[in-house]
Amino acid sequence: MRLAGTKAVAAFAVLSVGLGLAPPASAQAASTASNWTGLIQPAVATNVPMRATRIFYLQCVAYAHMATGIAIMGNAKDWWANAAGHYARGDVPEPGSVLAFKSNWHMPLGHVAVVARVVNSREIIINQANWWGPGGVPGGIAYNIPVIDVSPRNDWTSVRVALGHTDHVFGSIYPTFGFIYKRPDTGVMIEASGGPGKLPAANPAPSDFRSAAERAAAAVAARTSYPEVAQAPGAAPLGLDAPDRRLR
Secondary structure: OOOOHHHHHHHHHHHHHHOOOOOOHHHHHHHHHHHHHHHOOOOOOOOOOOEEEOOOOOOHHHHHHHHHOOOOOOOHHHHHHHHOOOEEEEOOOOOOOEEEEOOOOOOOOOEEEEEEEEEEOOEEEEEEEOOOOOOOOOOOEEEEEEEEEOOOOOOOOEEEEEOOOOOOOEEEEEEEEEEEEEEEOOOOOEOOOOOOOOOOOEOOOOOEOOOHHHHHHHHHHHHOOOOOOOEOOOOOOOOOOOOOOOOO
16 A cells, blocks of 8 residues: 555545544544644654554554655655655664665565654664554554664664563564655765764564575674674563564
């Protein structure tokens, strides 16, 4: 399903009502206008714990558009390529930017999430919609979710998302493109200055959803990057931590 902007909002609202996922018509009529603005928070940091909200069934692309104003056509996996010539892109996280996840076998249509706060060069806090598994909300919004960059060059091409309602346990490794910014594309990719930061300490990853080529490239990059891997002691195996979904 390829929808964006106001058409996506209207379509998902109608779909939610049809599936019985939205409030009754009488309640919806009185609350829709305020709920969308109140539920879809701006892409800024909040000092509250991770939390989740679900009123309408909301896809990640519709949420990212409404939270940031970035309007790109296509499924989440298409946002990076479709942003070219319209929006600046790069590997430096900024509040209000969109982190674009690549397609992989477990998440074939990709994913997009909104950066709420930058903790350091290796960690950000995101808000996102329709992320399944521990800490996620199918069709809803999850706020203040930690994400760490585990790419050898600190270029945000491999990330892990916090599981459940804790920032101490992270899920599988996901391949990502980078960040899309709400400003015009100048034709120059925005890159971080200086060397890569030290890899963050984390529990062993349950799975690695990068392709074989991506894993091989990361291994080569790791041999030329100076930070050592800081990894916590072994933990019990974790289950799948994100959606196996087909529509976005």
